Amino acid sequence: MHTFARATAILNLPDRQVAPLRQQLAREQTLGAIRQGALPNIAVSGLHLHSGEICHMIVGATRWRDLKSGPQATPGQFGVTNRRVLFIAPQHGGEVPLSKLQRVSYFDPRTILLEATSRSLSGRFTVEDAEYAALIVDIALRIDRRQLFPGQAGQRSRHVPPHVRNAVFQRDGGRCQQCSATEYLEFDHIIPHSMGGSNDANNIQLLCRRCNLAKGARI
Structure with a gap:
């Protein structure tokens, strides 16, 4: 989020253009943290909780x-x-x-x-x-069920599941979303995995190898 704020300030983009992307980035970071096991803990008045219940x-x-x-x-x-x-x-x-x-x-x-x-x-x-x-x-x-252990954020996989790959390929028509190439296609995280981007279809797009390398770890 800090890098995003610096980039938008340097480019001097109007807030009406930046706000939707900022909201999407913040949401993806929140969902990404939850997927790693970082569940929010909230206090609710009037709700009876048992000993040790959160x-x-x-x-x-x-x-x-x-x-x-x-x-x-x-x-x-x-x-x-x-x-x-x-x-x-x-x-x-x-x-x-x-x-x-x-x-x-x-x-x-x-x-x-x-x-x-x-x-x-x-x-x-x-x-x-x-x-x-x-x-x-x-x-x-x-x-x-002990299938996930909070605190193992560094072990989160960047692997895109097969069903997501299939859905993205169909949605993007088997073409690079920047240059329309149909060869050497790769699955790119729109919000980079290193920034908390998820492996959901709405955060994955098809890019050819050249466009993907040019994009790097940028949004």
């Missing part, structure tokens, strides 16, 4: 229950701790231990899906930022 997130949410009469919406709060996922609401609230959570995913910017061995909290939830909420749940789950 709250990582609590946001406004709507729970959707599919009934015979149609989808039923219940407003409340969606929370994640190092032990459980919970939905706080006057009615149809509930919680599930991380040990009983099977999977979390998001389908669009505002919708996440929880799948658990218990039906008490399985289903769809609408939140303001589905990618962020789903990532918090997923990383808390991986830490609980």
Whole structure:
């Protein structure tokens, strides 16, 4: 972020052009840190936590229950701790231990899906930022299962998964996104891996070897 600020100052770019890229860079840094296990720890008044329990997130949410009469919406709060996922609401609230959570995913910017061995909290939830909420749940789950150990940031892999490679290749039409070359293509991190850039498809692009070398570790 410091390098980015210096570069934009030297180029004297107007803030209306810089602001969207600055926001994207800050978001990618935040998500990158979470992927490494750096979950936020927040204090929430009125939320009862057990001894040793830490709250990582609590946001406004709507729970959707599919009934015979149609989808039923219940407003409340969606929370994640190092032990459980919970939905706080006057009615149809509930919680599930991380040990009983099977999977979390998001389908669009505002919708996440929880799948658990218990039906008490399985289903769809609408939140303001589905990618962020789903990532918090997923990383808390991986830490609980000893699949991820916080503090190993230096071991984060820059390897782009095969399914991301396929999606990027299809999206970019098999061409370099700078010169349209179709040979010697490489997968480039738009926000460099060294700056916290993720391995998600929205941060990967196709560049030919020449354009990739010219870009280097720059945005």
